[in-house]
Amino acid sequence: MAKHSAGILLFRRTQYGPEVFLVHPGGPFWAKKDAWTIPKGEYEPGEEPLAAARREFHEETGSPVHGPFIPLDVIHQPSGKEVIAWAAEGDFDPATLVSNTCFVEWPPRTGRQLEVPEVDRGAWFPIAIAQKKIFRGQEFFLDRLLAALR
Numbered sequence: 439m440a441k442h443s444a445g446i447l448l449f450r451r452t453q454y455g456p457e458v459f460l461v462h463p464g465g466p467f468w469a470k471k472d473a474w475t476i477p478k479g480e481y482e483p484g485e486e487p488l489a490a491a492r493r494e495f496h497e498e499t500g501s502p503v504h505g506p507f508i509p510l511d512v513i514h515q516p517s518g519k520e521v522i523a524w525a526a527e528g529d530f531d532p533a534t535l536v537s538n539t540c541f542v543e544w545p546p547r548t549g550r551q552l553e554v555p556e557v558d559r560g561a562w563f564p565i566a567i568a569q570k571k572i573f574r575g576q577e578f579f580l581d582r583l584l585a586a587l588r
Contacts, residue, residue, distance in 0.1 A: 444491035445478025464555035500536030
């Protein structure tokens with residue numbers, strides 16, 4: 439059964455065009471990879487996806503996010519995970535990011551559990567740069583945001 443995640447794509451308007459806030463996954467697997475994602479997380483059947491997206495944003499950044507929210511639709515990532523997202527205009531200082539933690543098995547297949555931050559940092563990117571850094575499949579959310587801002 440496919441996993442379902444919900445997330446928020448925070449954006450701000452600058453004199454050079456919109457920028458989006460992305461986070462970098464924590465842990466040793468991602469440590470040397472330049473791979474970024476929207477703040478998001480899994481939700482349970484029956485849970486309201488937007489409420490889950492707001493919760494996950496707060497858990498991964500330490501900051502609440504406020505609407506209005508722009509629906510960006512649903513994607514299916516190559517892993518099979520279904521991700522639904524909304525955009526919200528706001529600002530956030532990446533230096534204040536405080537993420538919750540999770541346990542991962544590291545090294546793989548050793549049974550050893552390592553506690554790591556879910557995300558280890560966040561940053562603002564112009565859309566053109568974000569399109570190159572964001573997880574494959576999530577570029578769709580950037581396109582939808584640009585269309586909504588036109």
